Amino acid sequence: xxxxxxxxxxxxxxxFAILGGIIFFTRDEDTFAVDALLAERLSRAxxxxxxxxxxxDLRMLADFDFDRVLIYAPDTPRAEVSRALGFEFKxxxxxxxxxxxxxxxxxxxxxxxxxxxxxxxxxxxxxxPIAELSAGDAVFRVRDLVARxx
Numbered sequence: 001x002x003x004x005x006x007x008x009x010x011x012x013x014x015x016f017a018i019l020g021g022i023i024f025f026t027r028d029e030d031t032f033a034v035d036a037l038l039a040e041r042l043s044r045a046x047x048x049x050x051x052x053x054x055x056x057d058l059r060m061l062a063d064f065d066f067d068r069v070l071i072y073a074p075d076t077p078r079a080e081v082s083r084a085l086g087f088e089f090k091x092x093x094x095x096x097x098x099x100x101x102x103x104x105x106x107x108x109x110x111x112x113x114x115x116x117x118x119x120x121x122x123x124x125x126x127x128x129p130i131a132e133l134s135a136g137d138a139v140f141r142v143r144d145l146v147a148r149x150x
Contacts, residue, residue, distance in 0.1 A: 032090055032091045032092065032111065032113075032114065033092060034091065034092070034093055034094075034114060034115055034116055035113045035114065035115045036115075038061065038062065038063075038113060038115035039115040039116050039117070039118055040118075041061045042056075042058075042061055042103070042115055042117055043117055043118045043119040044119075045061055046117065046119050046121045046140070046142055046145070046147050047119050047120070047121065047145075049140075049141075049142040049147075050142045050143060050144070050145070055139050055140060055141050055142070055150060056139065056140040056141075056142060056147060057138070057139045057140075058103070058105075058135070058138035058139070058140075059135055059136075059138065062105065062113075064105070064107075064112055064113060065107055065112075066105035066106060066107050066112050066113075066135055067106065067107050067108065067134065067135050068105070068106045068107075068132060068133070068134055068135065069103055069104065069105050069106075069132075069133050069135070069138050070084055070085060070103070070104040070106070070130055070131065070132050071101055071102070071103055071104075071123065071126055071130070071131040071132075071133070072084075072101070072102050072104075072129055072130040072131070073100070073101065073102070073128075073129065074093055074099045074100075074101075074102055074116065076102075076129050076130060080129065080130065081104070081130065084130045084132065085104065085106065085111075086109060087109070087110075087111070089104065089111070090111075091104065091114045093116055099116035099117060099118055100116075100117050100118075100119075100121075100122060100123070101116065101117040101123050102114060102115075102116045102117075103115050103116070103117070119145075120145060121142065121145035121146060121147055122145065122146055122147070123140070123146075123147045123148075124146050124147070124148050125148040125149055126149065131149075133149060137149060137150075
């Protein structure tokens with residue numbers, strides 16, 4: 001009986017060691033996840049802006065301070081986004097099929113957060129492939145589900 005318990009215990013320790021190794025070697029803690037709540041607020045604000053007769057002001061949607069926002073399409077190469085930011089962008093957008101624009105918020109040259117737009121509308125009047133707006137200029141007027149910077 002004692003040998004069987006030792007064998008089972010050894011097997012469990014081995015399983016935990018393998019699982020721990022898989023987690024350790026496949027982790028990617030240097031990436032940032034999309035701010036899903038901000039993405040939802042942004043998508044809802046664009047959808048409702050025209051009905052309410054309001055503009056979409058990113059400063060009002062964000063619950064954090066930022067001084068600059070970069071806006072780009074999800075298929076833009078990460079190296080190009082990093083070049084525009086001035087530092088390596090480590091954002092991980094897992095569901096690009098739902099997204100039409102990505103918003104990267106920075107404060108004093110440092111990453112703050114990023115979110116994607118998941119609505120049916122589209123953004124126009126932005127420099128492509130990457131648009132850069134100051135916080136004060138990050139206001140959009142929506143007409144027929146087309147958001148344009150004011």
